Amino acid sequence: MDKKEIDRREFLKASKYLVLVPCYPLLKGCGGSSSSSSGDDSTTTDTGDSATDTEESTTTLVIPPLVEPNVDNQISLQANNGTTNFYDGVSSITKGFVDVNNDAGTSYLGPTIRVRSYNTNSSSTGTAMVDQGTQTNGIDGTDFNRVNFSVFNNTSEVISSHWHGLHVDGFSDGGPFNSIAAGATWEPALEIYQQAGTNWYHTHIHGTTAEDVYKGLAGMFIIDDANSIALDAAGLPSTYGVDDIPLIIQDKVFNSNILDSTNVGGRFKGDVFLVNGVVTPNLEVEAGLVRFRILNASNARFYDFSITSGGETGNFDQIATEGGFLSSAVNLSSLRMTPGERNEIVIDFSSYSEGDVVSLVSPDNEDTTGLDDPFTLMTFTVVAQTSQTANNLIPATLNADIAADRAALVAKTPDAYVYIHLKGGAAPFASLRSTTEVVNGLDNVVDVTFDPTTANFVSTSTQTTPGYTELWHIRGATHPFHLHGCHGMINAIAGVMPSDDKQGWKDVFEVTGGNDVTFLVQFNERAYAAGSAAGPGAGSDFMYMMHCHILGHEDDGMMGVFEVI
Structure with missing residues (x-):
């Protein structure tokens, strides 16, 4: 049997490199024990050794368990309170996600989610790049892979599960608008058709994101597609936990x-x-x-x-x-x-x-x-x-279409221009949107007080206007700017074309003093504001977020909301 065809779950059980994987799902490592509270299903996980504050641990890397959709194309997560022994015999208060279907998870972080995307690159249709791929026939005669998620909040605080990097509508995005109360369950259906990539999921409640992600409410989210599967077959390292390692x-x-x-x-x-x-x-x-x-x-x-x-x-x-x-x-x-x-x-x-x-x-x-x-x-x-x-190798060509897609996107005349200044201080976020280019637009932005009920501006999706493209300008003093619901391509950094390693699709953009960043973006999904007559989100808040990804900064209001119609 070819190594690429080995069943992942069976391989993980046998692999000598994953001797500590059983530590991850609710067990204490290295011969230790596990514990679970029957009251709130809190768990204890031991990932450490007997080191002091100033000593480095010599513990083997733990590989998060891999979770894929079950026979019903469903993944069920549960967020738990728990404790984790980062050092032997010493417990710390943490939080983590557990996959209910497979009992895979931990009291810190969560399992790696892996799903299949069905897409073709847009160049094959002659259409400007939309959402990194045109929807095409997938499973069950649909044009995407709909994965049904269930997220149960077994903690005592409000949480959410934001699918960071996924191209989903505002109703499914998992931001502050999708809050999950203690004891409640959220059941989004994610339509997966974007390109293969490494994404992640984490809680995203305004004011508590920094603390809860720090305590462990996060995990990796891998998407595969036809191109990535072909690359794996050609020799790209791809056996999860052995020669394809999450860090x-x-x-x-x-x-x-x-x-x-x-x-x-x-x-x-x-x-x-x-x-x-x-x-x-x-x-x-x-x-x-x-x-x-x-x-x-x-x-x-x-x-x-x-x-x-x-x-x-x-x-x-x-x-x-x-x-x-x-x-x-x-x-x-x-x-x-x-x-x-x-x-x-x-x-x-x-x-x-x-x-x-x-x-x-x-x-x-x-x-x-x-x-x-x-x-x-x-x-x-x-x-x-x-x-x-x-037999591992790196194929000479990884993405045969991205150069042409980039060229087509950069050549477009933008339909709208967005200007954002991550300022910090008492008024940390300022923005401006215009359908015409604004001279010195970053000097004319308007201070915005974060208000989850009011959109800072309204963008247009490619569903409404095919090929609709926006050019975003970002300024700030060393901040990572993150945009929900899509990926963009850097147009310039301080007026200069980005280096080869930065010419791919991105959703986090570093801005530093004196080095304004511009990027081009198309929204294929929609996100509606409360009371909007534009679509099915009417009556509820399901807008997209845009913010600094320094978690304490977004908690302090370096964040805005926008509608996509």
């Missing part, structure tokens, strides 16, 4: 080995680093090509990732941004990632010897007291290559 990266503060969840807003900076909920873990990797899906799930920290061994910095290949594959791999020695961003890279460990230790490191961009600079997030120990990775 959810966060920084934390611990006091006496207990997670400190106070004061996690603003430009929070921790001095302890978790990868998949484990303190500075280690992972054995074969001496071949290994793929990593990196999610910066930190509240506020910016990273510049690189790999080092024996004092030497190594190179790696970036293959995808948030919205899907790049045209071809881009060789890098460092990868910049802001909060909320996802990137996929492939590291060739064949140039290292068996037993070599390779470190994933980053400079301290936040000037954190007492933190090494650069600091280590995790390590990889190289082991002998087996048939699992022997």
Whole structure:
């Protein structure tokens, strides 16, 4: 049987690399025990060892369990309160998602969701890129894969489940408008037809997002499509948890080995680093090509990732941004990632010897007291290559259409122009929208007080006007700007065309002082305001959010809402 055809669940059970996977779903690791409260189904998970605040953990990386739709094309999640032992014998208060259908989950973070998309690239129809792919025949004669979700809130606070990176309408987006009260269930049907990519899901309640994501209400969301499946078959590393590894990266503060969840807003900076909920873990990797899906799930920290061994910095290949594959791999020695961003890279460990230790490191961009600079997030120990990775390769072409799609999008005359300034202070968010270009538009924006009942402006979807395109201008002093419901393409950074690694589809855009960012975007889905006569959302608030993805900043109002009709 070809390795690409191995049943994932059966393989995960047997794989020597996932010896700690049972730690993730409700079990304590390394011979420990698990506990569950019958009152609220809270759980305890042990992901740590007996380290002190100043020592690095040597615990093996935990791979989040993989969850796919059941026979009814349904995924059922439950959000729980719980405790987690990040260090042996010491419990911290956390939250996490559990997949009810498979009893897969933890008291910290959630399972990796994986679904199939049915799409064709728009270039095959001669239409300008819409939502990264034209809807086409999928399962059951429909033109998309409708996955039915159920999210039960078993915590004592209001939460939501925002599908960050997914192209869904405002009714299903999972932002503050889709709040789930304690004890309640939310049941959205997600229509999946966008390009393959690495996305994520997390709670998104205004005022509590920073604390609840910090405590663990987040997980990865992978979408596959025909192109990604063909790339896997051609040799791109694709066996989840073995040579296709999720890395959810966060920084934390611990006091006496207990997670400190106070004061996690603003430009929070921790001095302890978790990868998949484990303190500075280690992972054995074969001496071949290994793929990593990196999610910066930190509240506020910016990273510049690189790999080092024996004092030497190594190179790696970036293959995808948030919205899907790049045209071809881009060789890098460092990868910049802001909060909320996802990137996929492939590291060739064949140039290292068996037993070599390779470190994933980053400079301290936040000037954190007492933190090494650069600091280590995790390590990889190289082991002998087996048939699992022997035939791995990076296909020369990853996305045959993206260059033409980009050229077509950039060549369009925008139908509307949006200007946003992430200002901070007492009036942190200002915006302006016009159907004609505004000279010095960023100097003419209007301060907006976040009001979830009132749209800052109304955009037009491609359902209403085919090919409708907007050019967004963003300004700010080192902020990651995130847009719900779509992906865009960077047009320019400080007036200059972006480098090859930034020319893919994105939903998080870094802006820094003096480096305004412009990007082009098309909305294929709709999001309606309360009382709108434009569509089925009338009578309820289901608008899209736009905000700084420093979680404390969005909680403090560096966020706006807009309607798409």
